[in-house]
Amino acid sequence: RILIGVGCSHFSTAAERSWRHGDTLRVPNLIGGSFVDSHSSDSIDVLNPATQEVVSRVPLTTKEEFKSAVAAAKEAFPSWRNTPITTRQRVMFKLQDLIRKNTDKLALNITTEQGKTLKDAQGDVFRGLEVVEHACGMATLQMGEYVANVSNGIDTYSIREPLGVCAGICPFNFPAMIPLWMFPVAVTCGNTYVLKPSEKDPGASMILAELAMEAGLPNGVLNIVHGTHDIVNAICDDDDIRAVSFVGSNTAGMHIYARASASGKRVQSNMGAKNHGIVMPDANVDATLNALVAAGFGAAGQRCMALSTVVFVGDSKLWEEKLVERAKALKVSAGTDPEADLGPVISKQAKERVCKLVQSGIESGARLLLDGRTIKVPGYEQGNFIGPTILADVTADMECYKEEIFGPVLICMQADSLEEAINIVNRNKYGNGAAIFTSSGIAARKFQTEIEAGQVGINVPIPVPLPFFSFTGSKASFAGDLNFYGKAGVQFYTQIKTVTQQWKDLPSGAGVSLAMPTSQ
Numbered sequence: 414r415i416l417i418g419v420g421c422s423h424f425s426t427a428a429e430r431s432w433r434h435g436d437t438l439r440v441p442n443l444i445g446g447s448f449v450d451s452h453s454s455d456s457i458d459v460l461n462p463a464t465q466e467v468v469s470r471v472p473l474t475t476k477e478e479f480k481s482a483v484a485a486a487k488e489a490f491p492s493w494r495n496t497p498i499t500t501r502q503r504v505m506f507k508l509q510d511l512i513r514k515n516t517d518k519l520a521l522n523i524t525t526e527q528g529k530t531l532k533d534a535q536g537d538v539f540r541g542l543e544v545v546e547h548a549c550g551m552a553t554l555q556m557g558e559y560v561a562n563v564s565n566g567i568d569t570y571s572i573r574e575p576l577g578v579c580a581g582i583c584p585f586n587f588p589a590m591i592p593l594w595m596f597p598v599a600v601t602c603g604n605t606y607v608l609k610p611s612e613k614d615p616g617a618s619m620i621l622a623e624l625a626m627e628a629g630l631p632n633g634v635l636n637i638v639h640g641t642h643d644i645v646n647a648i649c650d651d652d653d654i655r656a657v658s659f660v661g662s663n664t665a666g667m668h669i670y671a672r673a674s675a676s677g678k679r680v681q682s683n684m685g686a687k688n689h690g691i692v693m694p695d696a697n698v699d700a701t702l703n704a705l706v707a708a709g710f711g712a713a714g715q716r717c718m719a720l721s722t723v724v725f726v727g728d729s730k731l732w733e734e735k736l737v738e739r740a741k742a743l744k745v746s747a748g749t750d751p752e753a754d755l756g757p758v759i760s761k762q763a764k765e766r767v768c769k770l771v772q773s774g775i776e777s778g779a780r781l782l783l784d785g786r787t788i789k790v791p792g793y794e795q796g797n798f799i800g801p802t803i804l805a806d807v808t809a810d811m812e813c814y815k816e817e818i819f820g821p822v823l824i825c826m827q828a829d830s831l832e833e834a835i836n837i838v839n840r841n842k843y844g845n846g847a848a849i850f851t852s853s854g855i856a857a858r859k860f861q862t863e864i865e866a867g868q869v870g871i872n873v874p875i876p877v878p879l880p881f882f883s884f885t886g887s888k889a890s891f892a893g894d895l896n897f898y899g900k901a902g903v904q905f906y907t908q909i910k911t912v913t914q915q916w917k918d919l920p921s922g923a924g925v926s927l928a929m930p931t932s933q
């Protein structure tokens with residue numbers, strides 16, 4: 414039962430008062446500023462991946478409750494959009510302070526529900542916090558443009574205005590960072606929001622919402638609903654929702670992109686990945702091997718920017734053995750174990766899927782250099798643990814290469830030249846990230862120019878841009894036109910109005926001209 418406390422005890426007394434009644438494990442909706450229990454009798458158990466204990470229960474929010482959440486957001490919009498931008502920024506300023514003060518609580522909740530190590534969970538919070546910090550100065554990104562005297566006595570200017578009610582649909586792997594990619598940018602631009610956290614780990618979103626309210630976000634500006642396919646489809650179809658942000662798998666992302674676009678919404682959809690690291694023989698051996706191990710196995714490989722595929726060029730293939738030694742040295746344990754390097758994967762089904770993909774690789778001729786599938790973690794025998802696993806001699810036609818594995822599995826390929834390695838990466842359908850490890854500026858520049866991936870690392874294994882840039886995955890890793898956060902994020906959550914004004918003394922008796930006005 415202590416774990417239940419971990420899941421729930423971090424909400425403030427104010428929030429507990431509002432929703433701690435009846436079933437204390439039930440996660441409430443947030444509608445119009447109140448944490449309210451859903452009337453739905455259907456719910457999904459949130460399980461601690463290291464122990465299988467039930468942490469909380471997520472309701473399948475009903476259609477009526479969803480409608481109330483959208484209605485609350487719609488009602489809150491007129492006054493929120495007219496709230497001065499400086500006031501909206503100040504809410505973010507307070508929120509960043511509250512997130513900072515509550516980082517440990519958020520991290521513990523993430524570790525309990527998602528499984529990653531506490532240190533990694535703190536990184537999850539911090540990378541989201543940076544977006545909130547950026548939102549504190551977002552006014553400059555909302556500035557319009559002005560051209561004086563486009564014609565005699567006529568000026569034209571453009572204004573960036575909020576869209577209205579926007580919605581966000583989140584994946585399980587970054588329970589704090591990804592909600593924080595979404596609602597802080599949207600609401601600072603003057604929109605109101607309906608957030609649907611992952612049904613696998615909603616706790617961090619609930620804590621963040623509570624902190625946002627404490628920071629001064631007015632009732633109805635941020636609302637939270639729960640569920641899976643049905644609620645997602647309701648978001649896609651709702652006439653009052655103007656834009657949808659999605660992060661998750663390709664199956665869900667392309668469905669949401671098509672369905673929400675079909676009903677006239679803006680959509681930004683960040684999806685799956687297969688990120689390659691090209692290792693040149695002239696790279697720094699020690700630093701490169703550390704980077705490969707950290708980026709391949711960190712978060713148990715459950716990062717969309719995990720470096721899951723290594724392409725050894727020429728003699729760097731000889732480093733495989735050292736790679737195995739370093740991977741073997743990692744400690745697999747519950748995320749709360751301070752010594753743990755990696756924790757469990759999210760569910761039994763996820764573990765089964767990862768193991769199947771590894772097996773299919775072996776059956777198609779890959780060499781298993783390290784096998785973590787049967788690992789037992791003392792004290793956590795029920796956990797969904799997979800130890801670091803390495804497959805070598807993988808080829809592009811193998812299932813384990815074509816599919817995103819999303820587990821602590823590093824697959825190794827080889828190429829005779831940089832040219833060949835770049836071709837391997839470019840033939841892959843995904844385009845989230847790619848990295849090169851080299852001491853040659855010439856090789857790095859060729860890679861940067863020719864590689865078809867949206868986020869490129871040069872001796873940097875996980876090149877996730879900070880919030881003043883945007884998260885720029887490409888090819889099958891992204892659908893939409895405007896990326897998450899940064900300038901593009903502000904553009905996504907605003908629309909342009911262009912005003913043309915005339916202030917001049919007009920001569921009387923000039924007559925009427927029905928010709929198209931021109932500036933000549």
Ligand code: NAD
Binds near residue numbers: 717
């Ligand atoms: P997921 O697609 O299973 O779930 C994401 C969300 O979509 C959840 O809220 C879920 O309820 C909903 N959903 C799932 N299937 C659906 C369907 N068929 N119809 C409607 N809604 C559906 O993803 P996940 O397993 O939670 O997250 C892992 C995936 O997310 C990986 O593929 C990873 O690469 C990707 N991801 C991408 C990025 C990025 O920025 N590119 C970041 C993080 C995670």
